[in-house]
Amino acid sequence: MKIAFHAPLKSPDHPVPSGDRQMARMLIEALRLAGHDVGVVSQLRSFLRETSHSAFSAVRDESQREIDRIRRLWRSEGPPDMWFCYHPYYKAPDLIGPSLSTEFSIPYVTAESSYSYRRNIGAWKLAQDEVAAGARRAAVNVCFTQRDRHGLDEAIPGARTALLAPFIDVSPFRDLRRTKQGETRLLAVAMMRAGDKMDSFRMLARSLALVADLPWKLTVIGDGPARAEVLETFAAFPSERLEWLGEKAPQAVPALLAAGDLYIWPGCGEAYGLAYLEAQAAGLPVVAQRTAGVPEVVRDGETGCLTTPGNTEAFAAAVRQLLVDEASRKQMAERARQFVFEQRSLPAAAARLSGIFAEFVDCAK
Structure with missing residues (x-):
């Protein structure tokens, strides 16, 4: 499949190293090893260390401009077969993928999506509502720990989840x-x-x-x-x-x-x-x-x-x-x-992702 990859917290191309950037890069490598054509679809970072209604509105406006840009590109060159979002959460919601996935009728998949009841206040709730909506819409939400999977299952009944253990390039x-x-x-x-x-x-x-x-x-x-x-x-x-x-x-x-x-x-x-x-x-x-x-x-x-x-x-x-x-x-x-x-190697992760897609994504097309 041709996969549009997006990491709203930190792009895999971001210059500052971190565990998030490393995991994003590992996911791309695992997806490629599984035979997919993967490209980073957007460099937009929706991360907000602290938020307000005005700050969230500004990020949403930026996201809309990205939606418009990607829409034009896909209408010209054709859409991908899947949108894959890594680590959407209340501080970095995916404000691009769900809309485009719906418009172009392609599967939407998340990895390491999370939900925190403690953040259902103020402008954080606006962002978290977007995360929850994305998780509900997703063909599957790939979780890296049983703890995260149980949390998502409890917070968003009906959300489809699967487990992929953390891995590295050995x-x-x-x-x-x-x-x-x-x-x-x-x-x-x-x-x-x-x-x-x-x-x-x-x-x-x-x-x-x-x-x-x-x-x-x-x-x-x-x-x-x-x-x-x-x-x-x-x-x-x-x-x-x-x-x-x-x-x-x-x-x-x-x-x-x-x-x-x-x-x-x-x-x-x-x-x-x-x-x-x-x-x-x-x-x-x-x-x-x-x-x-x-x-x-x-x-x-x-x-x-x-x-x-x-x-x-x-x-x-x-x-x-x-x-x-x-x-x-x-x-x-x-x-x-x-x-x-x-x-916990790349080949093990690639095989597991193939199994998850066969179970959840292929039947959702």
């Missing part, structure tokens, strides 16, 4: 060689910004203080506007125990992960976290919290340890266990790599 990790460097190396990859990320950095610092009697070195990959606050959070640790690498190009990350022994990131409010899959693909077991979508990407007791949310002592105890038990750490490392390569 090819950069296929020929990695472990590069052990003396002391046990702990790894974390994260943007440095306020909110959930900063909460995770604080919890990480508190947890590591509880295992300061053991030999380890922490390497952090990532940067961002909260860098100074992150460094201050770890100010009590000796400098030789910390390594701040800053932002690294995606192609450099696999080798850096392969130099580690254990991936530790609390994951406060993490939707699921593709970095957990990348770490496991590099052969690192994971310590994280059993929160949000993290259990969808880490197998507790098999590929890592998931601890009670908010329990710093439990998190530190899991880190301690894998620091001192090298045999268990190596067993988990092998299972982690096998798990990602066999179940």
Whole structure:
């Protein structure tokens, strides 16, 4: 099929890296691997950090101009066979796809659509009503976690949903060689910004203080506007125990992960976290919290340890266990790599998408 791809939160061509941009790019690759012709149909970003009726109205006007542009293009060159929208939610609704899909009689599909009852107030409700309408209209709403699927099913009865587990491109990790460097190396990859990320950095610092009697070195990959606050959070640790690498190009990350022994990131409010899959693909077991979508990407007791949310002592105890038990750490490392390569790869995602389309989209044409 010829697929028009749109990501209203952040285009896959956006210059600023993030998990959303990475997932959008992975979805495009999986769709292409499944045999589809995929193109980004619009660069319009409908994201509103804060909103008002006037701000929402302005985004709607921009969206109408995009609808007019795309309509002219499709009337001249012909429409695609499907509109595929990634991650519409109350801060970034798809204000283009549902209208055009109806007008040109093509299937409308969403991935990672979400609904929050807490946002049914003020101008947020205007945006969320658009998300709900799109989910109801969709031939299928592809969910990445059972948590999100249950939430959508509960909020929008009758919406058609299917599950696609989070995945990554494993090819950069296929020929990695472990590069052990003396002391046990702990790894974390994260943007440095306020909110959930900063909460995770604080919890990480508190947890590591509880295992300061053991030999380890922490390497952090990532940067961002909260860098100074992150460094201050770890100010009590000796400098030789910390390594701040800053932002690294995606192609450099696999080798850096392969130099580690254990991936530790609390994951406060993490939707699921593709970095957990990348770490496991590099052969690192994971310590994280059993929160949000993290259990969808880490197998507790098999590929890592998931601890009670908010329990710093439990998190530190899991880190301690894998620091001192090298045999268990190596067993988990092998299972982690096998798990990602066999179940969370691009080919696995492409096959699953083909199955979803066969079940929901083909019959909707």
